[in-house]
Amino acid sequence: MESIKKLLEKFSCEYVEDYKKTWIKAKLNSKEDLLSLGEVLKTEGLRSLSTISPTDFLDADVMEVNYFFEDLDTKRNLWLKVDLPRDEESCEIESLTPLFPSAEWHEREAFSMFGVNFLHHPDLREIIKSEDFTGVYPFRKDFDWDAHEKNQVQNVQQIVDAFKKEQEENEVDLDPDSSETILNWGPTHPASGPIRLRVHCDGEEVISVDPDIGYVWRALEHLVTKKDFVGAIVAVERLCFMDNINSMTAYALAVEEIAGVEITPFAKWMRVLLGEVARVSSHFMGLGMFFNNMGLHTLAMWNMDTREFFLDFLESYSGARIATAAVEPGGVRYGLDMVMFDELQKALDKFDSSIGEVEAVFVKNPTMKMRAHNVGRLSGDEVHQFGLSGIVARASGVQTDIRIDEPYDAYSELDLEYITQERGSAQDRFMMLFAELKQSIEIIKKAKAHIEEKVASEEMNPTKDHMVKVPKKLPKGEAISRVEWARGEVLMHLVTEEKAKSPYRLKMRAPSFNHTMMLNYLLKGRTLSDIPLIFGSLYICQGDLDR
Amino acid sequence: MSASLFHSFVFPGLLYVLLWTVGLYWFFRKFMAALHKRVGPSFNGKGGSYQTLFDLSKLLTKESITPDGVNPYLFSMMPLLAVIIAMLPSAFVPWMDGFVVVDSHYGLLALVVLIGIEPFLLFLTGFGSNNKYSFLGGIRILTQAISMETSFFLAALSPAVLFGSMNLTYIVEASSWMSFAVLLPGFALYFIALLGLLEQPPFNIPDAEQEIVYGFYTEYSGTNYFMLQLAMFAEFMAVFSGATTLFLGAYKGIFFDSYFFFFMKMLGIAVMMMTLRAATPRITLAQMLKFSWKYMVPLTLLNIAWVFLAKSLWFMGA
Structure with a gap:
């Protein structure tokens, strides 16, 4: 330093x-x-x-x-x-x-x-941003959103015109005698999700990839400035539905820092517990998607089967399975009825009884290894250069994990270890997901045992300790907070004005943005078959890509 | 006259193929669902058994969209032709003791050739769709057909070599436990090649939805899509019945001979195929080519040599 x-x-x-x-x-x-x-x-x-x-x-x-x-x-x-x-x-x-x-x-x-x-x-x-914002800058404070939204028909027309123009000019530069073509891989492609890759290819061979993103742009960073500090969590959690808890935690940490509030140990442990449940549910989908992209849907189905039990717990705790809104500045939103842990125990039992067959059939799958062993390799050096994080970074042997580097909530009380792989290929990223899934289950077990023990000894009161008061109006200030999200590092930069009722500016740095940047780098010179595989292995979520 | 009408429209013709398609489709869905830890269709009929019937009739009555800029004849003729060609092999198959529509000395040849034409028709559907993804799918089909059919044909030839005849009825009659054992490697190779030919995992490269959006299927909808599905299931039947006839003794049973055993053997192959489908991801085109030419073709040639050897050792006297 x-x-x-x-x-x-x-x-x-x-x-x-x-x-x-x-x-x-x-x-x-x-x-x-x-x-x-x-x-x-x-x-x-x-x-x-x-x-x-x-x-x-x-x-x-x-x-x-x-x-x-x-x-x-x-x-x-x-x-x-x-x-x-x-x-x-x-x-x-x-x-x-x-x-x-x-x-x-x-x-x-x-x-x-x-x-x-x-x-x-x-x-x-x-x-x-969509084409109706071409030439104007929507996040500038003097941008008039109301006036912009009044011209809806014109805006849609602008988007349509831009689409048609691109359709016409798409292949103008290509040699008409060659076999080169531009493929639109998305946004309505079976494996793409709402992203479009402009794939310039020669037959099966990929020449270059130009990702076109923004299909699920909701201007979340602008949306939060229209809400109060508590209401903003519904925008923040929509960073990505798969792991919404940890994004709310990041936001709550930033608000608490500006407000100067220290939350209770119970709330800290609950955030760890909920966060890891969300991470598990996200990793389950990530593992499934990886195989889905190779044309095998069984793992996704099996994982969904187990994942439902974890969502049951989230539902019993917060009333919602996906968009839980369970973490807010000052702690966690709801008190805990200890009966809810029965649901969690059911999920953990289900996990323990079913993970063995997943490992035997899919993690050790020889065909998967044949396909993914040498594909999409990233060296540790590239991880540094391109600012990659999460499983993508750790698969290349870089020891980075915000839970350990910059412990927040109760993570400092858990001794976590870095899980890494060496080769940085698509297969290693899959292995990382699986290893971290197991790690998260261990953390959940520890957190659950800890809470149960402290509640039994009456050091924690699960119905009262969940929240400390955060003032409605915050002082002028700014803070950054980082959490280890399911996909990697989420960095939130929060700025408030004097006596602010709502955030002045919230920047959400989401990992998929950097990971999508790698697509062209990794896919150049490979074949069409590798596009879904590498895309799936980078564990991209379009929600946090566009925000 | 009435006999040939019966053959072409009832058994083993159109009605039989339709029943097989509806039944097998439903069975695949239920079986796959069990492997996926799902329920599968369950609302319509007992165990969702009407579901595929409804789905197929829905497809039949839906509007069939022909995209702009395609040759409408090529686009709509090919699915129909694909169905007809896929249904033809069943005329050469001895379904029951003494029941075969066309009893030919070249039955095996007919079977193999009719099965072998199918991918080229599908290539033409992709070619005629005027869509980049369909075209890529068409090219992939052609690549795969050329490389997998070589080993498919060579594997299918091994019974003919063993028994010295291409007459399917004769092959079935001459088959025994002994010949089954000798032909077992041939059957394994036939089965692997069959996966490639039917575009089943791990060789579902031509209609890889995550890569090229279902390849040649992309532009098809409504009746034409129904036709292509029907052709696919008729092709399943042709290839499964081929395997059953050539290697598994067709209708020959344990205590009595019956069509029942034929059907169960076909179903057994279908179950094997489905189980593989549920546990194997797709490989790439390059890997398929390497696998086919580096391993499959030499192995099928070795298999022919093995069959010759076995024939000279144990079957010469008979």
């Missing part, structure tokens, strides 16, 4: 301060320094750029851009800010993409949503 501070001394900074245990927060005075600072940081080991989050301060007439640099090895992170002028002509800064490949899409996103112009970016096209 000290060495990073020493590096920052060479640049003129407004302030350099410690933030949490693993972060340094600094503000650059001049945007001209960014590129040279980036080079220095890279040599220091901070090779991953987690995300870029502009905040639009309308009153101060500033566009503040936040960069989050991470070193996955030594767990030192830098939160760097730099001010830009707000007006669209001069709101520009040097692109970091040449230094940090992971910045590519994050810069495109900042450009599309806030109109920050990144100079010397290799491919600064608009991303995520």
Whole structure:
């Protein structure tokens, strides 16, 4: 940490301060320094750029851009800010993409949503937002959403026109005598989900892949600013339906930090328990999807069978199976009736009795190994460069897990170990999912035993301890929080105004965004058959891809 | 006249194939559901037995959409032709003791050739669909047919070599436990090649929905889709009955000979196919090609040599 501070001394900074245990927060005075600072940081080991989050301060007439640099090895992170002028002509800064490949899409996103112009970016096209927002920047505070929504017919027409234009120009550049073609892999493809890959291929061989995302863009980051701090969880949990608990936890952590509230141990353990249940239900689907994409639906069906029992527990606790809204700032939403643990025990028993056959038939499946053993390989170095996280990073042998690196809730009281694989292939990512599924079950068992023990000794009161009061109005401030989500690192950057009733700005950094960026890199030169396999192995969820 | 009408429309013709399709479709669904830990169709009829009947009649009455820019004749003729060609082999199969519609000395040849034409018809459906995915599916079918049919034919030839005849009735009559044992490797190879020919996992490469959106099926709907499904199930019957006739002694039973045993043997092969389907992911085109030419074809040739050897050792005197 000290060495990073020493590096920052060479640049003129407004302030350099410690933030949490693993972060340094600094503000650059001049945007001209960014590129040279980036080079220095890279040599220091901070090779991953987690995300870029502009905040639009309308009153101060500033566009503040936040960069989050991470070193996955030594767990030192830098939160760097730099001010830009707000007006669209001069709101520009040097692109970091040449230094940090992971910045590519994050810069495109900042450009599309806030109109920050990144100079010397290799491919600064608009991303995520639909065509009716072309040329306007919807997350700027002076963007008039109401006026925009009034012109619905015109907006739809714009989208249709853009679609037709692209359909016409799709293959214009291709040599008519060659066998090259552009395939639309999605958004209504059996294996794609709401994403479209523009696959430029020559027969079976893939030449390049250009992902077109944004089909489930709900502008969640904007939506939360229209809700109060508690109501915002329904937007936050819709990051992805498969693991909604942990995304709410990330948001709640940020709000609690600004409010200065410490939650009860019971709530902490409940968050761990619920979070791991959500992770289990997500990993079950991930494992199933991996095989689904190779044309085998049995595992998905078997997993659904077991997953239902875990959803039963979520239902008995929160009343909902998928969108639970069970975690909110100040703790967890509901008290716990200890009878609910019977449901959980049923799920754990079901898991223990059925996981053996899954392992025998699918994890050791020779045909799967034949297909996935050498496909989609990522080295540890690439993980750093492209800022990958979660199972994708750990499958390549990089030891990164926010639950251990930056423990939140009750994770510091559990001694977790990094689970990693070495080769970083699609098969290793599948193995990671399976290993982590078992790890999560162990955590659930521990958390359940812990809660039961403390409740029995009356140190915890399950019906009263679940919540501490968080004020409705928060002070001015900002915070970042990170959690290990089912798919990887979720980073939330929350900004509040004085006496705020709702978030001023919430940036959600979601792992699938970086992982989807890898598709072209991994698929170039491979065949059509590998597209679903690699796509499935990256464990992408379109919900958190588009937000 | 009435006999040939009966043969072509009732047994082993159209009605029989329809019944087989409806029945097997339902059986596949129920069996697959059990392997998937699901229930399968359960609302209509006992155990959901009417479900496939309703589904197929629904498909028949639905609008059949012919996309813009395709040759409508090629597009609509091919499914019909596919059904007819797939139904023809059953005329050469000895379904019961003394019952065979066309008793030919070249029955085996007819069977193998009629089965072998089918993929080319499906290739033409993909070719005529004017759709990139269908076209890719068509090309894949052709690639797979060429490589898998070689071993399929060679495996199917082994009984003919053993018994010295291509007459299916004669092959069945001459078969015994001894010949079954000798032909067992041939049967295993036939079964693997059959998976490739019928586009079943792990060789369901031509209609891989996750890769190329069901390949040649993509543009088909309504009646034409029904026809293609019917053709697929008729093809199942042709290939299963071929296996039963060539290797498993057709209608020959344990205590008595009957069609019942023929049917059970076919069902047994179907169950094997389904179980594999529930536990094996798809392989890639390149892996299939390698598997076919590197392992299957040499093995089927070796099998022929083995059959020659066995014949000279044990079957010469008979």
